Amino acid sequence: TAPLQPDVLQTPSCTRVQERPYARLTVSDTGTGIAPDILPRIFEPFFTTKGADKGTGLGLSVVREIVHAYGGWIEVESEPGRGTSVHVFWPIVRESEVHMSPQEPEQEPVPKGSGETLLLVEDDPTILRLGERLLEKLGYRVLTARTGREAVDLYARHRQEIRLVLLDAVMPEMSGEQTLCQLRALDPQVRILVMTGYSSRDQLKDFPWEATDGLLLKPYDLHALARAIRQCLER
Known part of the structure; x- marks a missing residue:
């Protein structure tokens, strides 16, 4: 350096x-x-x-x-x-630019699930496994899909159980946008939390953000993931 x-x-x-x-x-x-x-x-x-x-x-x-x-x-x-x-x-x-509080604020408790079923859609197998473990740690039952087509098929079979879809915005083959539209066609009431590594929505200008229920930026930690899920489920 x-x-x-x-x-x-x-x-x-x-x-x-x-x-x-x-x-x-x-x-x-x-x-x-x-x-x-x-x-x-x-x-x-x-x-x-x-x-x-x-x-x-x-x-x-x-x-x-x-x-x-x-x-x-x-x-x-x-x-x-x-x-x-x-x-x-x-x-x-610079050290003078860092505003340090006298005491570290207490970390808010992580909101946990109660066995709700979530569908996690992520094409990267490493991120998919990590996300699945985090969701299970939070108390959710997890179904996983690596492609948009697999996600749509899974949702069609388990739509009565799935409370929320966590969808990667950018995927090869069937895109996140196409997957979202097909899920909405199956069930207009489906809750969808979109995940992306881009730093703002403006970098995915054509994505139908109005059809989503929330946005989660990658990389995310356990607290951010837990809060985003609860906000979607409680809407």
Whole structure:
């Protein structure tokens, strides 16, 4: 890592760069590198050079959104045959800017479920397993689906049991938007909590937010997940 003062004119326009010190975290390898025609596309959602079932192409796009949300940005340098360097820039927060309370506020109790059945729709198997464990820890019964088609089929079979659908907004094949519309066609009263790694709704402008019951930003913790679910169930 290394502190630096950014050149505001040279930093990405999508980032609200401030005239303040930044820390640069650099990770480099000596691998095969990235081809020049591929490099501009590596942050595109669903873009991947891996084979089927070996990646969704969402990892780097989600990482970039998280870094942007904290006021930073990412730069990538790569040369085929020589390797790649990824530079992550984070704003440095001065101690005087941190407002510390004399005592840590007491953490609100986590709202638990009472055995309600939820349908979790997530194409990333790792996030799906983690989400399932968190929901079970909160006291819910969980059905899982990795695709929109599977989610619609599951809901059609278990619609009398499912109290809430937790739906990933961005998925390959059948999109989150298409899945939502098909679920609404099956049951206009279905409750749907949308999950996304994007930092704002504006980045999914065509998504039918008016047809949803809530929004949960990734990455989420147990408290955020529990609160979002209870708010949807109690609407």
